[in-house]
Amino acid sequence: MADMRIGGLASGMDTDQIIMDLMKAERIPLDKMEQKKQYLEWQRDDYRDMNKMMFDFSNLIFDGVMKHGTYTQKSVTASDSSKVSIQNINSTTDLSGTIEVGSLAKAATIVSEDTGIVDPKATLSTSMGLTGTQKISIKSILKDGTLDATGKTIEFDPATETLNSLISKINQQTGVSVFFDEQSKKLSVTAKNTGDAAGNDIVLEDLSGTFFETLRLEETPVNSANTFTGTRQEGANASFTYNGLTTTRPSNTFQINGFEITLKGTTTTPITFSSKPDTDKILEKIVKFVDEYNKLIEKVNGELNEKNYRDFKPLTAEQKEAMEEKEIELWEEKARSGTLRNDSVLSSAMNKMRVDLYTPVSGGTSGTDQLSQIGIKTSSNYLERGKLIIDEAKLREAISKDPNAIYEIFGKDGATSGEQGIARRLRETLKDTMDSVEKKAGKASSTNNTFSLGRLLNNMDNQIDRFEDRLIQVEDRYWRQFTAMEKAIQRSNQQSMYLMQQFGGGM
Template sequence: MRLSGFATGMDINQMVTDLMRAERMPMDRMKQDQQQMEWKMDQYRQINVKLDQFRTSIFDTILRRSNMMAKSASSSNEQLIKATATASAGEGTFRISEVKSLATAATNASTNEISSGDKIDPTKKLADQNFRDETFWKTGVVNRQVVTVDQKHTNIDLNTELGNPDSVVVRVNGVSYQVVEAFGEGDIRATQVMVNKGTGTDGKDELEFASAVSKGARIEVTDFEEVEGGKDTFTTSEITTYNANGQEVKDTFVITDNQTMNDVIKQMNSSSTGINVFYDAFSDKVSVSRTQTGNYNEGGNEMTFSGDFFSKALSLNNANEQGGTNAVFTVNGLETHRQSNTFTMNGVTMTLQGTFEAGTNSVTIGASTNVDKVMDTIKSFVEEYNELVDMVNEKTGEEYYRDYRPLTDDQKDAMTDREIERWEEKAMSGLLRNDRTLRSGFNTFRMDMYSPVQGLDANTLNQIAQIGITTTNNFRDGGKLEINEDKLRKAIESDPEAVYQLFAADGPTHADKGLARRVRASADGLIDRLSRTAGGMRGRNLNHQFTLGREMNNLEDRISNFERRMQQVEQRYWSQFNAMEKAIAQSNAQAESLFAQLYSGM
C-alpha cells in the first residue's frame, strides 16, 4: 500500500515521479539510440531498394541485345507490304517485284441445310434437334471421367477401369492426346499417353503420360463401347489435319445426345487439329476453316472429316474443301513460297497485304539501326545512374545535428505536430553522413564506368568518353554523368555493335566486362553489404541476421533490464516515503497523546 502525504501533507506521488524522471534519463537515451538505429536502417533499405531496381533495370534494358541493337524496317509501299525488324536483322535491302498470290486457309462447309423442319438451336440438346439425317446415332456405353491434377507428375490414377485402349479418348485442357501402346520418338511424344491396366490405386487403371502434366491441368477421359440396346446414345467422328512438318494431326470426338451443338463446336475449336468452326443459323449450315493459312498436304485435303456425325449430321463432304494456298512472291529475283502471309527473312518480318504483278509495282524493304531507340536505352541507363548518385550524395553529405536527438514521449506531448515534424527532420539528418560503405560502393561504380574495357579489339570502343558520356564539371555532383548526344548518335550510327559491347561485353575478368555488366556486379555486391548491415534483402528479414538488427536486439535487452531496475528503484522510493509517513504519523499520535495527558487536568 502506498501512502501519499497523509501525515506530512507532501505530494509524494509527484516527488516520486520527479525522482524517477531523473532515474529514467539513461533509458530515454537508450530509446533515442534505438530510434536512430531504426531511422538509419530505413535509410539504408531505401537505398538498397533503389540499387536493386537499378540492377534489375540494367539487365532488362542496356544488357539486352534487342534494345541495344534495335533495328527498324521501312517499306516503300506499306499498303502492299508491311515490315518490322528484329535485332538480328541485317543492314541489306529486299526488293519484292511481284506477289502472285496470298496465303489462304483451307475451308469447308455443309453441302445442305443440316436440319429438317425447325432449324438447329445450338443451346439445346442434340437429342431434341431435327437433323436432316439422324441415322448417325449409336447405342452403347460412354463413360467420362474428369481428373484435376493436384501436382505435376506423369502418372494419373483413374476412378474406374477402361475398356479397349482403341476406344479411349484423352484430352488435357481440351487438347487431344494420342493413346499409344508404347511411346514414340520426336515431337509427337510430348502429346502421347499410355493406358496401364490395373496398375493404379486399388487395381484401377492408370494413365501414363510421356511428359509431366502440370498442376491444375484438367484431364478428360472418355471410354466408349458400342452395345446394342446400351444405355447411352452417341456417335464418334474424327478429324485429320497436318502440321507445319507435314505430319498428321488426328482427333477423335465422342459426341453424346445430351450435348448441345455449342458443346460440340467448342470441343472442335479447342482440339489440336487447328480448326475454327461455327454454325450459321441463317443458312443452317456449318463452316469449318483452318486457323493457319497455307498448304500443308500437297495434293490432298488439308482437313479430312470421317464419321457419320460429320458426313450425315453436319453434311460435310471432303470433296467440297477449298484447299489452303501458299503465298507466292518474287524477292530479289527469286520466286519463293510461304505458308503464311507473315514471314521473316534475315531478321526482317514482312506481311504481304495484297497481290501485284511484275512491272506494275516494286516494293523495297530496308532495315537499319534504330538509333533513337538505342539512344533512349543509353539515356535511360544514365538517368537512373544519376538518380542513384544524387540519392546517395544527398544522404552522405547531409548535415548532422548533434543537439537534435529523437524526441521522447514527454517532449512530444509538450510540442505541436509541426514542431515535432521540423525537429525530426533535423534529427533524421546526417545519419549516413560520410558512410564508408556507401562511399566505397560508389567509388567502385565510378571506377567501373571510367576504366577502359579490356579484351576488346584494339580498334574498337573501350572507354565511355569515346561515345560522348563524361562526368559533369561540377565536383559537387559526385560523379554524375552527362551525354553529348551528337557524339553518342554518331557512335551508334557508325558501329552499334561496338557500342553494345562497350556496355555488355562478358569477359572472364572484371576488367574484361562491359561497363553496365561491371556496375551491375558491383551493385550486387553493395546490395549484399547493405543487407548485411540493415537487412531487408537477400533473406535477411529477422533482426539477428544483420548488424543493426543485432544491435537493436541488444539494446532492447538493455532497456528491458533497465526497466526492471527502475521498477525496483520506484518501489524503494515508495517504501522509503511510506516509512517516513508512518514514522511521522506515529510521532504525531504520540505528541497528541502527551499533549492530552499534560492538559487533561486543566
C-alpha cells in the same frame, strides 16, 4: 498484498510530485536507451532505402542498356505500307531493297452442301440420326506448310452431343475452324494456317461412326453412296520476289534476316524498303540509365556526407508532448541526419562503380570500348561527385553508326570483369553491395536475429525491459521510504499532541 502508499498528509509535502521528479532522474538512462534504439531503427530503415534504390536501378539496367533487344530497335520504311509491312525482330544489321507480291497465301476451306440440320442445339442423334460412339479425325496444314500427319481426334456420344457443342470442341482442339450457317444450313471448315501442303490441306475422316460421311465431307466413306460432295478450296502459298529472287512462303507473315515481313496485297510495281537504327528509342534507354545512375550516386553520396548533429538526439515521448508538430519534424530531421555518414560499404560501392564505368571493355569487335567515345563523360564539377553528362549529338551519331558497338560497351558478356560490359559490372557491384547491406539491415521480411542491426535492437529491447523492471523496484522503494517517513511524522505529531495535552492539563 502491496504496501499501502501514504501521501504527504502528515508532512504536508507533495509526495507524488517529489517521487515523480526523482523518477525523472532515474529514467535518464532509460531515455538514452530508447533514443539509441530509435537511432538504430532509423539507420536500419535508411540502409533498406539504399538497397531499394539499388535494386530498382539494377532492374532498370537489366531491362534497358544490358538487353540486346534495346539496340536492335529499328525504324523500317516501305514505299507502300498498305501492301507490305516490315518490322525488326532481332537483326543487328540493316536491310534494304525491293519486294514484289505476286499472290497472297490463302487458307484451305471445305464447304458442305445443305446438311438438312434444322436445330444445331439439338443432339446429333436427333438432328442427324447418329447412334453409337463416334470418333472423328481432323488433319490440317501446320505453320511450316506441311500436313499434320497425326492429326487430332475427338470422341463423342451423339445422344448428348449437339452440333454446336461439337463445333466448339473442334475449334478448340484442332487446326481448323468450323462454322454452321443456320440460314443456308451449310457447314464450312477452314484451316487455321495458310499455305499449300502439296495435297489435301484438310483431311476429315470418321474413325468410328458416320459423322463426316453423313455430311458428305469424307473423301473415302464406307458407303460409296455418301461420296464427297462438298466444295473444296485448297490452300495457297504466298508468292513474292525479294531483291530479284522469286520464292514462296506458306504464310503471309514470315522472317528474313531477322525482320518480320507481312504481305497484305498483290503489287504491280516493286515496293522499296529500308531500315535504320531507331536512334530515339535507343537513346531514350541510355538517357534513362544515365539519369537513374546520377540519382543513385547523388543519393548515396548525400548519405555518406550528411552532417551528424550530435546535439540533436531522438525525442522522448515526454519531449514530444511539450512540442508543436512542426518543431518535432524539424528536430527529428536533424536527429536522423548522418545515419549512414562515411559508411564503408556504401563508400566502397561508389568507388567500385566508378571503376566499373571507366575501365575499358576489352575483347570487343567494334573498336569502341569506353563511354567517352560515345559521348558520355564525367562532370567536370567535382561537387557533383562523378555525375555523368551526355553529349547527345555525339551519342546519336554513335548509335546511328553502329548500335552493336554501343551494346558491347554496356552488355557484352565475358569471363573476366575487364571483358564484361559496363552494365554487367555495375549489376555485379550492386548485388555485392546489396548483400552486404542486407547483412547489416536485413529486409522487411527479415527477423531481427538474422542481421547485425536487428541483433543490436534485440539487445536494446532486453536492456530496456530489464531497466523498466528496475525502475518499478526503485519507485516502490521511494514510496516505502516516504510512507515510512509519513508514519514517523504522524507518530511524532501524535506524541506532541499527547504531551501538550498532558502539560496543559496540569496547569
